[in-house]
Amino acid sequence: MAKNILIKPIISEKAEMLSETTNQYSFIVNQKANKVEVKKAVEEMYSVHVASVNTMIMPAKARNRNTRSGLIKGRVSSFKKAIITLADGEEIDFYGDI
Known part of the structure; x- marks a missing residue:
């Protein structure tokens, strides 16, 4: 279940600062997932306690x-982003397996 909801973590300068x-x-999450499902998926996958979840759809x-051959026009797909706030004293280590 958690694999279908959580697509991948966002690793950028802003995300690291947060x-x-x-x-x-x-995290980038499934477009159809709601806040309760995202909370359960994060708690199940990373064994942490989630205090709150904020979601937004990026356009x-x-x-x-x-x-060389000229201008190429394209587009970047929209996606749903979830910002998870953890309880005090808990953290997620994305680089633990490296």
Whole structure:
């Protein structure tokens, strides 16, 4: 179940800053998943206690790229992002297996 809801963690500068300062972690989740399902999936997969879940749908964007043959137009798909706030004293280690 958790594998279908949680697609992948977001690892960016902003996400790292949130995890260090406010104990919040960002994930790309299934578009049809609700907050309760996301909370259960994170608690099941990482064995932590989730204090709150905030979700948002990031809109699709048009992108252009210059190549030798000319301009290539494309788009980036929309996705659902969840920001998980963990209880005090808990953390998720994404790099533990490396």
